[in-house]
Structures are given as C-alpha cells and as structure tokens.
Amino acid sequence: MSDKGLKSDKIVSRRTLLGASAVAGGALLTAPALAQEKTTIEWKMVTSWPKNLPGPGVTAQRIVDQVARMSAGRFRIRLYTAGELVPALGVFDAVSAGTAQMGHTASFFWQGKIPASVFFTAIPFGLLPHEHITWIERGGGQALWDELYEPFGVKPVMAGNTGVQMGGWYKKDINGLDDLTGLKIRMPGLGGEVMRRLGATPVGLPPAELFQALQSGVLDATEFLGPWSDRAMGFHKVAKNYYSPGFHEPNGTGEALFNKVALDGLPDELRAIVLEACRAENGRALAESDWENAGSLKLLQDEDGVTIKPYPDDVLQALRTTSVAVLLEFAEKDALSKRIYESNVAARQRLAPWSDVAMRRFMSARDGNT
Incomplete structure (x- = not known):
C-alpha cells in the first residue's frame, strides 16, 4: 500500500472503529442514587510475532491481559498473532487503516515506508x-x-x-571481512545496510x-x-556459531501502535489504562529478558553445543566505520529524519559520559579489572 493510500485509509470514522466494538456489558452499577449501565469496549490487536x-x-499477550484486569473487564483486546488477521509485516498498514485498533511490533519493520522509523x-x-x-521519555524522542x-x-x-x-547465528565462521562477501543474512534496520556495504546480501523476512x-x-x-x-x-x-556483540541492535524496544481515531475515542480512564499498561511493560519485559537471556x-552452551564467538576486530572496526557513514547519509534524507538523527546523537552525547562513569567503571571494578 502506498503512503498516499495510507493517508486516505486513516480517515476512519469514530463510529466505524468504536461503534461496532462497544457492546453492552449487561451489568448495572449498584449505587444508592443511580444505576448506570456499563459498556465493554472490544478492540483487535495485530502483532508481528508467532504465538x-x-x-x-x-x-x-501480557498487555492485553493487563488491560482487561485493570479495567475490570470493561476494555477487552483480542490478540491476533502474525498471519491470523494480517501478515507479520502488515501491522502498521492495518492499524493505520482501522482494520485493527492496535498493533504490537517493532518500528524498524517500516524502514521501507518510513526510513526514520528505525531509530x-x-x-x-x-x-x-x-x-x-x-531519550524517548526525557530527551524529546x-x-x-x-x-x-x-x-x-x-x-x-x-x-x-x-x-x-546478539549479533546473530552463522553457519560458517567469520574470520575476517572476506567472509561477509556474498553472505545471505537476515538483519533488518540500518544494520542490514551496513552489512550490505561490506559485501553481504541482506534478506528481509518476517520472524x-x-x-x-x-x-x-x-x-x-x-x-x-x-x-x-x-x-x-x-x-x-541448524547453526552453531552465535556471534556477539549485537552491533546493529544494542536496544530492543517493542512498539505499540494505536489507530489515533480509536485511541482518542476511548473514555479517559480506559485510554490511561492501555497507555500505562504499555509503559509498565518496558521495565517488566526488560527485567524478564535479561533474566531469561542469561x-x-x-x-545453549552447556546443552545445545553452541559456541559463542566475538566478531573479529577488523570486522568490528569496519562495522563501526561503515555505521557512521550510513547514519550521516541517512540524516540528509529529509528535514524530519535529520532532526531525529540529531536528537538521538544529542541524547547519546549527554548520556554516554554518565554511563561510562556510573556503569562501565563500576563493572570493571566489580569484575576485578581495575
């Protein structure tokens, strides 16, 4: 679907998005002076993930469950995994058009449509x-x-x-830059472009x-x-070589998308519930991922015979140098992309010295490397 089509499809009436999904809950509030009928709002969430x-x-799934719990059943969201209602990479279009009121995905999937989304x-x-x-919460992101x-x-x-x-799974060893030539690799976002410039062949596939x-x-x-x-x-x-670091993705933010007509049409308390359920998931999911990844x-090492390998120094240096060039070129695409790039760089420049003093030095001291 073209950007032009997306812009026209987004003009969906509040009645279309919300009227069909608000159904009588059948329960009455008991109060001394007033009995008020409550309604249940029903939404669809499409995702890019396998079940x-x-x-x-x-x-x-946890966001969906939390919204139902926090709203005491007044707000129910039915989750559709990748391919059940729309393809994994069709989530943005579906939410924009109003096919679903909400999506859960990752922003770099829209690089072809909205290049700056990767940030x-x-x-x-x-x-x-x-x-x-x-950066998102305090730095203008x-x-x-x-x-x-x-x-x-x-x-x-x-x-x-x-x-x-992590850096990824490789069937063959990466001993130097020559081993990237012709390598067919799935790596979305700007990392894939960096790999392409070093001779690899990025292949775009859903999870x-x-x-x-x-x-x-x-x-x-x-x-x-x-x-x-x-x-x-x-x-x-099928692959026993597991490389690090994940130079291309030092962060893994999940993205919730809302059709703006649907979100703005919610009662204030339900809008607050769904937004706070997403926000709370940032800390909860990060703690869970760190624990489970460890x-x-x-x-993987003890039972599955996987070897954890570092990228060779010359490969890492080339990845870093090429990344700088890719990002500088990216910043010149359009005015908004440039502002996003500059904001992100400014956040890094502000935060990196503190991260170095507060964390890198502490970790070295904790590990006895001082």
Missing part, C-alpha cells in the same frame, strides 16, 4: 535500553516519533524491551519464516533477538 513467542509475543527500535552502535528509554507517524493516523508508544541483542530459511539455505545467517527468544525459535539446531545462554 506466545518468548519476549515480544509474551509482552503482547525507535535501534540503530548500529546506538543507545542501550536504559539510554533509549531516557516521543514527540519526534509522534510527528513521524502522524500523517498515517497512528500513535506509537514503547511497549516492552528485549534488551541488548516466523527465519528457521525454515536458515535450515533450507535461503539464509546463511540470521539475527533475531537474544538467547531466550532465539533458542525458542530453534536456530541452534539462563538460555547457559543452556
């Missing part, structure tokens, strides 16, 4: 999870994100975080297709998330 996928799939998941050698959340999606009638918010990512593609040879390598989600996907069964990393 109950550890990490983002669990997060999406709101992760960029190569960019912000760590706590730094990214700080949310206002820029809103501005970016506004032409499509979509309101984005953070909704979960899978933490620092549910990755295992089969790696097994069949459509892919020579794939990244996804971290050990918890990756082990559940089964990548270790456990799954050990299982």
Whole structure:
C-alpha cells in the first residue's frame, strides 16, 4: 500500500472503529442514587510475532491481559498473532487503516515506508535500553516519533524491551571481512545496510519464516533477538556459531501502535489504562529478558553445543566505520529524519559520559579489572 493510500485509509470514522466494538456489558452499577449501565469496549490487536513467542509475543499477550484486569473487564483486546488477521509485516498498514485498533511490533519493520522509523527500535552502535528509554521519555524522542507517524493516523508508544541483542547465528565462521562477501543474512534496520556495504546480501523476512530459511539455505545467517527468544525459535539446531556483540541492535524496544481515531475515542480512564499498561511493560519485559537471556545462554552452551564467538576486530572496526557513514547519509534524507538523527546523537552525547562513569567503571571494578 502506498503512503498516499495510507493517508486516505486513516480517515476512519469514530463510529466505524468504536461503534461496532462497544457492546453492552449487561451489568448495572449498584449505587444508592443511580444505576448506570456499563459498556465493554472490544478492540483487535495485530502483532508481528508467532504465538506466545518468548519476549515480544509474551509482552503482547501480557498487555492485553493487563488491560482487561485493570479495567475490570470493561476494555477487552483480542490478540491476533502474525498471519491470523494480517501478515507479520502488515501491522502498521492495518492499524493505520482501522482494520485493527492496535498493533504490537517493532518500528524498524517500516524502514521501507518510513526510513526514520528505525531509530525507535535501534540503530548500529546506538543507545542501550536504559539510554533509549531516557531519550524517548526525557530527551524529546516521543514527540519526534509522534510527528513521524502522524500523517498515517497512528500513535506509537514503547511497549516492552528485549534488551541488548546478539549479533546473530552463522553457519560458517567469520574470520575476517572476506567472509561477509556474498553472505545471505537476515538483519533488518540500518544494520542490514551496513552489512550490505561490506559485501553481504541482506534478506528481509518476517520472524516466523527465519528457521525454515536458515535450515533450507535461503539464509546463511540470521539475527533475531537474544538467547531466550532465539533458542525458542530453534536456530541452534541448524547453526552453531552465535556471534556477539549485537552491533546493529544494542536496544530492543517493542512498539505499540494505536489507530489515533480509536485511541482518542476511548473514555479517559480506559485510554490511561492501555497507555500505562504499555509503559509498565518496558521495565517488566526488560527485567524478564535479561533474566531469561542469561539462563538460555547457559543452556545453549552447556546443552545445545553452541559456541559463542566475538566478531573479529577488523570486522568490528569496519562495522563501526561503515555505521557512521550510513547514519550521516541517512540524516540528509529529509528535514524530519535529520532532526531525529540529531536528537538521538544529542541524547547519546549527554548520556554516554554518565554511563561510562556510573556503569562501565563500576563493572570493571566489580569484575576485578581495575
């Protein structure tokens, strides 16, 4: 669907989005002076994730459950996993058009439609999870994100975080830059462009297709998330080389999308509930991912025969240098992209010295490396 089509499709009446989904709850409020009929709001949420996928799939379901619980059943959201109502990469269009009132996904999936969207998941050698959340909440990131999606009638918010990512699964060793030449790799976002410039061939595939593609040879390598989600996907069964660091995704923000007509049409208390359920999930999911990734990393090594390998120094240096060039070129695409880039860089420049003093030095001291 073209951007023009998206802009016209977003003009959906409040009656279309909400009237059909508000049904009588059948319960009356008992009060001495007044009995007031309550209604139940029913929404659809479409996601980019396989059913109950550890990490983002669990997060999406937990948001739905929390909204129902916090609203005492007044607000119910039916979750549709990837392919059940719309394709995994069709979530943005579905929410924009009003096919679903809400989506759960990752912003870098829209790079082809909205190039600057990648900044709101992760960029190569960019912000760590706590730094990214700080940029969105305190550094002006949310206002820029809103501005970016506004032409499509979509309101984005953070909704979960899978933490620092791994570099990916490779069938063959990466011993130097020459080993990237012709490598068919799934790596979305700007990391894929960095890999392309170093000779690899990025292949765009939705999450549910990755295992089969790696097994069949459509892919020579794939990244996804971290050990918890990756082990559940089964990548270790066909590739034993697990590389780090995840230079392309130092952060893993999940994205909740709202059709703006539907969101604005909610009663104030229900709008607050769904937004706060998403916000609370950022800390909850990050803690869960860090805990489960640590456990799954050990299982991959101890039980699954996986070897954790660092990218060679010359590869990391080339990835870093190329990333700088890609980001500088990106900033020149249009005025809004440039403002997003500059805001993100300013956040990093402000936060990095504090992260260095407060965390890097502490971790070195804790590990006895002082």
